[in-house]
Amino acid sequence: MSEENWIEVGSTDSIEEEDLIRFDHQDKTFCVYKLTDGFYATDGICTHEAVHLEDGLVMDDEIECPMHQGIFNIKSGEALSPPACEDLKTYPVKVDNDKIFIKID
Amino acid sequence: MKNNIIILGGGQAGIYAAREIRQNDPKSNIKILGEENLLPYERPPLSKDFLLDKKKAEDLYFHSSDVLKNENIEFENISINKVDFENKKLFAKNDNVYSYDSLLISTGSENKKLTLDNNLKNDIYYLRNLEEAKKIKEIVSNKNKITIIGGGFIGLEIASSLSQLQKKVIVIEIGNQLMGRIIPKQIADLVQNTHIEHGNEIILNKQIEKITKKNDDYEILLNDNSLIETDFIIAGIGSTPTVKLFENTNLKLDNGIVTNQFCETSIKDVYAAGDVSNFYHPFYERNMRLESYQHAQNHGICAGKNIAGVKTEYTSIPWMWSDQFNLNLQLTGICDEYDEIIERGNDINNGVIYFFLKNNKIRGACGVGVIGKVGRDIRITSKLTEKDTIVDKQILSDQNLKLNKLIQK
Incomplete structure (x- = not known):
């Protein structure tokens, strides 16, 4: 794993707890979340229909799509509630000097 | 115990019920009887992404045949024309007989049709199933000025799609606002503005007096004597629960099949879910009938639990959406x-x-x-x-x- 795969997203205070920010890199969109126990990242587009999850509801460890209420576990990406049935891809996150980085493959 | 469970109706409520039963009951036989020769599919895209060619028919299925096979859920394309609740049997048009221990009725709802004097029955199009959507999609490609009768969700979604296909669209609504049955006027007016901004014509407070065919086109006469010329007509004027099969039976009907909060009907071992059910909602302390994606899904799941013996109240707060432009x-x-x-x-x-x-x-x-x-x-x-x-x-x-x-x- 080379160092250059870690992409800086922003500072740790750019996300409120139990919330997310959208992060675009090259032609992809990601969501980066701050949960009570740390930072997490997933793909930014719902697997059900092409809708940005940035406007979705974060509650506990779950993100709910704002359009059709598909629910995913933020930590595992697992699709928890229909209409979503395909899991959401997750990405490793690290914090270094108050900056958030995600590892994009 | 191994039961024969039959689900009458191959839509969203039916498939979600079937899978929920299987999760709680690995042994029983589960069979879905569907009138359409298609596995259960999503209807919301029919008026939107399907018309716009962003989704194909094969993208619409809830689950593949492999999922049904793996979960040992049978699907049969058959039309039932008689029910004997006393002896727990269903009779098909082709003389097949189906016996059940538990029955879920998820026959959904069907489009109300315009009552017209002259014989224009085959000239007015409606949209509920994939076949109808395919027909509309094919025909509108050669049409330019399309009239939609009824300013509800389905009519406005079609109006939005056809506008995006560069068609001239006119919507005629009998009420004094769009989507008046359930949407507050404040919101309906905002949606109406968007339609107008995109070039759609919205006519409110007008009734159709007469439709006349002129060669391949039509003239629609409204009750203020105004005349609309159009080359294609689609109507979306509401729906009624599909209950004809039960009209002369003991099953309690009142704007659909009356059910309690456990999806139970007035007949033992007979359940109903989705559009066809007029169910008791414990939170609102009243009966209601809903026609929505979330309800079909969640009510089907709730019926599935109850059929499998997991007693579960249906308390889902209603939720629905519409996408236009x-x-x-x-x-x-x-x-x-x-x-x-x-x-x-x-x-x-x-x-x-x-x-x-x-x-x-x-x-x-x-x-x-x-x-x-x-x-x-x-x-x-x-x-x-x-x-x-x-x-x-x-x-x-x-x-x-x-x-x-x-x-x-």
């Missing part, structure tokens, strides 16, 4: 029982929501905004409604304050 409209709860209305936001680009309160608690809310802008707040509203929370009106009305602060954990 770049707008996403969402409704939660019920918006017709209130003593106060609170507005949140006034710009469709950031989302506008109206909350309907009774005794300082939210009973329902309806919002519209550019896609993605109202979903989160509407979802939080569902949770606040479900928890019967007394809400801080200041937070509700100020879009700069986040609604999730209102949720008590």
Whole structure:
């Protein structure tokens, strides 16, 4: 794993707890979340229909799509509630000097 | 114990019930009897992404045949024409007989048809199933000026799609606002403005007097004597529950099949779910019949649990959406029982929501905004409604304050 795969997203205070920010890199969109126990990242587009999850509801460890209420576990990406049935891809996150980085493959 | 479970109706409620039964009951035989020769599929895209060619027919199935095979759920394309509840048997048109221990009725609803004097029955198109959507899609490619009778969800979604296909669209609505059956006027007016901005013509408060065929075109005479020339007509004027099969039986019917909060009908071992069911909602303490995606799914799941012996009340707060142009409209709860209305936001680009309160608690809310802008707040509203929370009106009305602060954990 080379160092250059870690992409800086922003500072740790750019996300409120139990919330997310959208992060675009090259032609992809990601969501980066701050949960009570740390930072997490997933793909930014719902697997059900092409809708940005940035406007979705974060509650506990779950993100709910704002359009059709598909629910995913933020930590595992697992699709928890229909209409979503395909899991959401997750990405490793690290914090270094108050900056958030995600590892994009 | 191994039971024969039959699900009559191969739509969304039926498939979700089947899979839920299987999760709780690995042994019983589960068979779905569907009138369409298609595995259960999603209907919302028919009026939108399917017409716009963004989704193909094969993208619409809820689950592949492999999923059904793996879960040992049988699907049979058959039309039933008689039910004998006493002996627990269903009779098909081809003389097949199906015996059941438990029956779920999920026959859905069907389109109301226009009553016209002259014989134009085959000239007016309706949209409910994939076959009808395919026909409309094929024919409109050669048409330019299309009239939609009925300004409800389906008519307006088709109007939005056809406008995006560069067609001239006219919508004729009998009421004094669009989507008047369930959507508050404030929200309907915002949606109407968007249609007009995109070039669609919206005619309110007008009734159809007569439709006349002129060669390949039509003339529609309205009750104010105005005349509309058009080359294609689609009607979306509401639907009725599909209950004809049960009309001369003991099954209790009243605007659909009457069920309690456990999806149980008036007949033992017979359940109903989805559009066809007029169910008791314990939270609102009244019966209601809903025609929506979320309801078909969740009511089917609830029926599945109850059929499998996991006694479960249906308490889901109603929720539905419509997508038109770049707008996403969402409704939660019920918006017709209130003593106060609170507005949140006034710009469709950031989302506008109206909350309907009774005794300082939210009973329902309806919002519209550019896609993605109202979903989160509407979802939080569902949770606040479900928890019967007394809400801080200041937070509700100020879009700069986040609604999730209102949720008590």
